[in-house]
Amino acid sequence: MFDTVCTIPLPHDLFTQAIHPNEPIVSVGLASGHVYTYRLPEGASDDGEVDASLASLNGFGHVETKWKTRRHKESCRTLAFGLDGRQLFSAGTDGIVKAADVGTGQVAAKIAVPRDPRSGGLDHPCLLHALSPQSLILATDSSALHIYDLRALGPKASPKPQQTYHPHDDYISSLTPLPPTSESTSGFSKQWVSTGGTTLAVTDLRRGVMVRSEDQEEELLSSVMVTGLGTRGTSVGEKVVVGGANGVLTLWERGVWDDQDERITVDWSQGGGESLDTIALLPESVSPGGKVVVVGMGNGGLRFAKIGPNRVIAELRHDEFQNEAVVGLGFDVSGRMISGGGKMIKVWHDKGAPLNEDEEEEEEEQREREAEEGLKRSREDGSDEDSDEDIESSEDEKVSKKRKKRKRNKNKTKPQGNGIMGFSGL
Template structure:
C-alpha cells in the first residue's frame, strides 16, 4: 500500500546562502575526456578518476598543507600540490566504475571491454583480472562496483544482474555467486545497509540495489528479500544514513535519487514504498549521485545529518535532513562552464575531509577557506593530459607522470566507447542505458594474461 507522502520542497531561499558559500573555495583538475567514475582512498591522500576514454588516473597530494609561499609553477604543476601518482589506459572503451578495497591496498576497475581489473593502489600495476560473464545473447557491460568486505566484491551490470567475487587471493575466473534479473534494466547503484546489532562480523550483508523504476534489498546469504513498488521514474542513485533521521532521530533511512528531480526516502524494513519525497529541482533534472555529506569544517553538520545531491544541471546541493532544506549549493560548472550543462557524475570525500565533485571533464576539490589555509585558488591545466605515443590500447603498465604538458587530446575507442555522437546530456545518461549507449555492442573480451 502506498503511503502517499506529502511532497516536501527543499527550499533554497536562504538569505545568507550567498554569503556562506563565499567561505568555500575549489581547485580544478581538467581532463581531455569526460569522467564516468570517481573514488577516494579510505585513508591515504589518493583519488582515482575513470574516464570515457578508458583511462584511469590516480592523483596524490601532500599530507601536510603546503606553505603559502611554496612554488608550484613548474611545467607539471597542479593546484595545491596535487600530482599524478600514475595513469594508464586501463580499458578498451569506457571505464565505467572504480572502487578501492576496504583496506585501500587494491583498486578495482570495470570497463565496457567486459573486464574487471585489480591493480596495486600505489603503483597501478595490474595483479589480476576477470571476464564479466555474458548474457545469453551478448557480452554484459558493468555499471557499478562495490567493495563488499576485505574479501569480496559486488558488480552490477547492464542486464540487471549482480555478481559476487571472492577476492581473497585474486580475481577468480568466475563469480562465486550470481543473482540474475534483480532489475529489468541496468543496476544504477549498490549501497550497503549497516550491520545490525546481532552481527558478529560487523560487516554488511544486506544491500540496497537500484535499477529501472524500483529498489531491491539483496542479502548475500539469502538472495533478494524485498522489492519496492514501481516508483514511476528511474531510480538512479542511492545512499543510506544510519541514525539521526526520522522520528526521534533513531531511524536508518535509504535515500534514492530519481530521474525527475526528486529524492525518495525509504524507512529501513519498510521497503514497499517511500516514506518521504524530497523535491530537489525541476522535473527534467536527474539526481545522478547521492552521498552522505561530510565536508570537514562545515558548521552545517552540527545542525543535523545532511546528504549531498549531485544533479544533471551541474550543481551539488546539500540537503539537511529532517527539515529537508537545501543549505548549500556547489556550482560545479561555475564561471568556467561553456554554457552547456555538465551533470555531476561523481562525488567523493577524501581522507582530509575535502569534497570532490566530477562533472564533464573536470574534478573540483572543495574546501573551507579557513580550514584549508591560505592556498592559491587559481585553476591549473592538468599536465597529465599528455598521452604519449607509447600509451598502448590496453596497457596495464601505468605511465609515469609526464614531464611537460603538450596538450594532446585523448582518443576514445570508437567501437567500445560510451561517447558516441549526441548531446552532452545524452552522453552522460548513455553510460547507464542498457545496450542503448554504445555505437556498437562490446567486442568479445580478450583475456591474454596480464597484458
C-alpha cells in the same frame, strides 16, 4: 559553505571516480579507457592543526599524478577501492574487471565479466563495490549482481561468481550497503540497497533478493545511507536517501522497503526537475549541523539538503559553462569534497562559514511560490494539457537521461584549471 581548491582538467570525458578510504587519493575512469590516480596534499595533522602545505589555505602544494594508464580497450565504466585501500578495481566495456595495486597501478588480477544470458553478447559493467575484504559486487546493464570471492583472485585465475542475483528489470544505477546489525560477528555489511529502473531492492549476500519496492514511476539513480536520525514513533533512525530523475529525493525508512515515506524537492523546474545523478553524505566534521546530503545534478549543479527539516539549504555549481552532469561525488579523508563531470574534477574545501538557514528557507519558499505561480499561469492558458506528442517526447527525454552518463563522447573545449594548486606529472 565550500570553496574551490582547484580544478583538475582531464583529457577525455569522465565516466566514474573513486575516493580512497584512508588516504587523500582520487582515481578517475575515462571514456577513452584510461585510469588516472591523483594524490592530493595532506589535510589536517593528527592534533587537528592544519598542515602548512595545505594548498586550500595558502596556495602551495601540488596535486601529484601517481600513475596513469590506458586500463581498458574501451571506456572505463566503474571504479572501486578495496576496503583496505590497497587495490583499485576497474571495469570497462571491454568486458574485463582488473584489480591493480594503488601505489603502482600494476594489474594483479583479472575477471571476465559473464556474458548476457539473453543475448550471449557482452554484458557491460555499470558498478563495482567492495562489500568486505572477501566480497566484491559487480553489477551489469542486464541487472545482474555478481558476487566474487576476492580470495580466489590471482594473476592467472579468472574466477566465476559465487552467486548471481537479479534484483531489477533494468541496469543497476546505485548500490548502498546497509550497516551491520548488533548481532553481526564480522562487523561487515551482508545486505545492501540497490536502485535500478523505477524500483528499489534489498539483497542479502547469502539469501539473495529479499524485497523489492513498488514501481515508483520515476527512475531512481543514486542512493546513500543516513544514520543517527531521530527515533520518534516507529522510526529506527536510519533512512536511505534516493535521488530520482525528476529532481526529487525520496527517503526510505530502514525495514520499510515497499514504498518511500518522505520526499524532498531539490529542483522545482517546470516540466520536471534535473536528474539527481549522484549523492553523498557530508562528514560530521564539515556538516553545518544535523544530517546533510549533497546531490550532483544533470546540469552540473550541486545542491545541499538537510534531512529532518527536509529542505535545500545551499547550492553550488561543478560546471559553470558546459552544464555537464555531475557523475562523481564524495569526500576524502580530510573532509574535502570532490566532484567530477565532463572533462574535469574539482576539489573543494569547507570554508567554515555557517549557513544562514533563515535566508535559505526564505529562498526555498520563494522558489515554491514561483513554481506555483508558473503552474497556475500554464493552467489558465491551457498549456498544461498533454498531447500524445508531448507524452512521447517526455518518454524520449527519460530514456535520454537514463543513458546520459554513458554516452559522453562529445568533442568539447577542454576546460582550463582555475584553482590555486599546482600540478605535477600531468
